[in-house]
Amino acid sequence: MARPREFDRDTALQKAIGVFWQKGFAATSTDDLKDAMGIGRQSLYNAFGDKRQLYVEALRTYQRWSTSEHIRRLDTPASPVAGIEDLLVGLIAEDDDRRVLGCMGVGSVNEFGASDTELNALREVVAPILQEKVRARILEGQRAGEIDDTLDADEAASFVQMTMTGLQTAARAGGSLEDLHRLARFCVDRLKAK
Template sequence: MARPREFDKEAALAAAINVFWAKGFAATSTEDLVQAMGIGRQSFYNAFGDKRRLYLEALQTYQRNATSCHLERLTKPASPLTGLLDLLVGLIPDDDSLRCMGCMGVGSVGEFGTTDPELMEMREKMIAVFHAKVEERIQEGQKLGEVDPNVDADQAASFIEITISGFQLAARGGAGAAELHALAAFAVERLRAK
């Protein structure tokens, strides 16, 4: 009896993320996945279950990694406004081929909307953590006199989140890096104390 082929599950998952990120769930076939992951169908099913299970794992991994990077850019600078600008600018790759992929999470919202309770629950958990950190940074900016004290921090955090989604959709639609960088600066300036 032949032994099942060994493979690096993390590398296979990374390859699957790239396929789902580029094509979305519906347009990705199992054949697309096994080809990109470099594994056989039986290994695919044994390790990941099915396409939907793999998609959920891929999206969760993507969102965890992306959110970690976003929060690092947001919180690293001493200046809250600089952190907000770094957060937005960090979403904009200079590489056209990478930038036009947009965001896998935003793509998931576009593809599924509110029709999938499991995806909605995953999204809501991630957004709650992210929103709280952005709101906290805005409140810090108000205490330091950088952010307009009349701005509602909760609404401002939602504004930043919607701006991020807009950037990702614009990038997917072909918006250039320079244009998006200018809009990032414009968005952050709306919060600055006068």
Template sequence: MVRPREFDKEEVLQKATRVFWEHGFSASSTDLLLKEMSIGRQTLYNTFGDKRQLYLEVLRSYQEQALSGHLERLNTPESPLQGIRQLLLGLAPADDSIRALGCFGVGSVGEFGTSDPVLMAARASIQAVLQRRIESRVREGQNLGELDASLSAKEVAAFIQTAMVGLQISARAGADVRGMHAIANFTADRLKAV
């Protein structure tokens, strides 16, 4: 009896993430995934289910890691304004090959829009966590006199999330770090108390 080949599941998932991130769901054929993941078709089905289940798993993992990074940049500086600035600046990786991919999560929105309830629910959950934390930092900044007290914290958080999407799409469209940083700084500066 032939023993199945052992493989590192996390390494295989990272490879699948890169394929889906670069090509999207539809353009990532099962054959391309198998080639890049260096596994057989039966191993894919036995371990991950089908292509859709694999996509959902890697997208969920990507979104959790992205959210963790966003929250770390937002929460680390003592200054709420600097936290917001760092959140936005962090969307421009110095590595051209990574930056050119944009955001996998934003890419899934572009590909599926509102047509997939499972993806919509996952996206809404992630966005809600970030929205609440940005709102909290905005109120904190307003109480400290850093941020314009006349602004609605909820609207500012929605504005920042929209700016984040714009920056991530710009990255996919070829924006450079300097240009992305200029937009991030411009966005953060609009929130300052007068």
């Protein structure tokens, strides 16, 4: 008879996300994971498969959570410009230790580039969703006179998403709160109607 699992799988997964987010895939050892998750090696393998399978599940879970948070910040304010600003500023953690983590998804791109088809497929699920949401807010802002109506909405949405990546990379590199806020405001100011 199999022994029942003696840990909460979701809690263990959240702990694994924290380790991968901080260290990346290659620098994370199985010992790092089992110590953070508070489980034995065999329990880790039984519940999650190998390190690679755990990483993919952690990244997928992280992307679902972060994308829903991005969309919530983007859609909450009535003003499209305020929504885009909230989206960008919301990426910038006030806490220095949290801010230097950057984004696990961007970290995955930095570590693997475009060479990993499975990770590329994960990105291809979430990136178009966010692109379309940002594009819709830009079009809404253009109709309301808040956003420059001469801008191409697709290009402007890509500009916002690239700014998100830049903010998260700069945060990971130790960018200051003030500098990152300035970059977010610069992006938003480029969109505003004159």
